[in-house]
Amino acid sequence: MNKRIKRLRKEIVYYLMALPGLTYLFINNYMPLPGLVLAFKNYNAKDGIWRSPWAGFDNFKYLFMTNDAFVITRNTVLYNLVFITLNTVFGISAAILLSRLRAKRVRNIYQIVMLLPHMISSVIISYLVFSFLGVEHGLINSMLTASGKEAISWYTEKQYWPFILVIVNVWKSIGYQAILYLSSIVSIDDSYYEAAVIDGANSWQQITKITLPLLKPTIIMLVLLAVGRIFNSDFGLFYQVPMNSGALFPVTNTIDTYVYRGLIELGTITRSAAAGMYQSIVGFILVLTANLIVRKIDRDNALF
């Protein structure tokens, strides 16, 4: 007993140091959890969360009986699958190219530029996209009308948006992905390449026989972690870049934007809560599964 008290006295400073941070996490991350019960309530502001009448599974029923759940799940998952594929392919290609360039200074400039979009807020990205797609003065429409074609009302024609969003996502992510892969390419031992050169391997063979195989664990890990987050969409991209245009919802509405609009614009707060809970739980299961697989492959790279 005495020992324990002594130990506590020694450690109390550390607990006091941790306390403010832990309190914030409690407020920001743990206190909201009981609020998940909203998904099963018929909320009205007057009664508050706890005294509002129960609604059973009505909110979920609404979500899944209408087309809503299907559309937002499809959009979220499909876009993510395309993003993951393209990010991986482009990220690896850019990283390999960068690693091959000998001019260090220029290489550094490429790297700086490529990572820049990662630092830009999605609001400003939407302004950038608008300067291309703006109906009246946008660059693309100016070019279309100059060459005698008809201008396109980009923000009301949904068929273009899957492509636009994919392009914007590549623009935004390529540098970030390249840097992730570059860091593991750089850590490959030079002696592999030296031996290959002596054996007469050309650059292409070096890439396919050395770089890619040695990159495989990193690729698998990053892809699996991304798949684990497949139920979460880049909210800024889907909300800001299409400028929240209603005509585009069938192809731009993801779980995150649906939850957000329900809460902020439509006031259908319980439906939002239901969709949010659906996302949290499926997302949780996916992360756990992805991590389990990563753990099987390579223990060191698993999250836990």
Next chain:
Amino acid sequence: MNKDRTIQIIGHIVMFIITVCILLPLFILIGSSLTDNLTLIQCGYNVFPRKFSLDAYEYIFNSKESIFRSYGISIVLVMVGTTVSLCLSLPLAYAISRPGLTLKGPLIFYVFFTMLFNGGLVPTYVNYVNVFHIRDTFLALLLPNLLMNAMYILLIKNYFQNSVPEELMEAATVDGAGRFNIFLRIALPLAKPIIATIMLFVATGYWNDWNNGYVYLSKRRDLYGIQTLLNVLNQNIQALAQQDFDMNSSAEALSEMPTVSVRMAMAVVGLLPILVMYPFLQKNIVKGITLGAVKG
């Protein structure tokens, strides 16, 4: 050797094209903001201003109220947010990095779990609005989500564990320094690289945030940061475009709406700190990204 040369050339060509594609939208934005508004409306956006004009920036500079103030709010928010964030994160990370701490495991899990599962937007919103009443206060910009991030804490914790030699701290203990003093005088100075990186991420997070302002401010438009202001302009434009012409209200809204070049200039101004600081801090960012990818 000849083949290698071809690869170098192709590599540079491809990289150059990528660089241009990435920079082009930014140049168009900047070019448009420097174009006379009428010319902009007639000729559209362009990289090179057809008729150079600083009117848009003059307008921003002279508009005493909204734009200037929101810029100020953004700056204050970044400074306060980053400071508070470090004051909370560093001691916590240090504490849970101490070897042999009785509750080490549970505390790390407590932090880590917030990365795995969260209530999402609605419960968080209800919690902050109904329990803490932060709606329409400065705290609404500061508190939700941005202040601390479990991944950053774990990164700092790992840094304390792996890169700050335990012997140094033990030696200080023998010299009679208190535990908190060791943290302040020895551990923190040695952790400078990771602190700089995390500071940068937190600061960028606050500077780029438009979300908290949009969600939690309804009456206090004077608390809008620059990104929130840009977002609200966006929303208004879209609302105008979709409106079933209620002539009066849209005419009124239109007259309040800044011109196209002013909006572009505002976006440039919102982007400016990032553009100016980023090239110098890029090394720290890269370090943070690669660290974060390995764990987290």
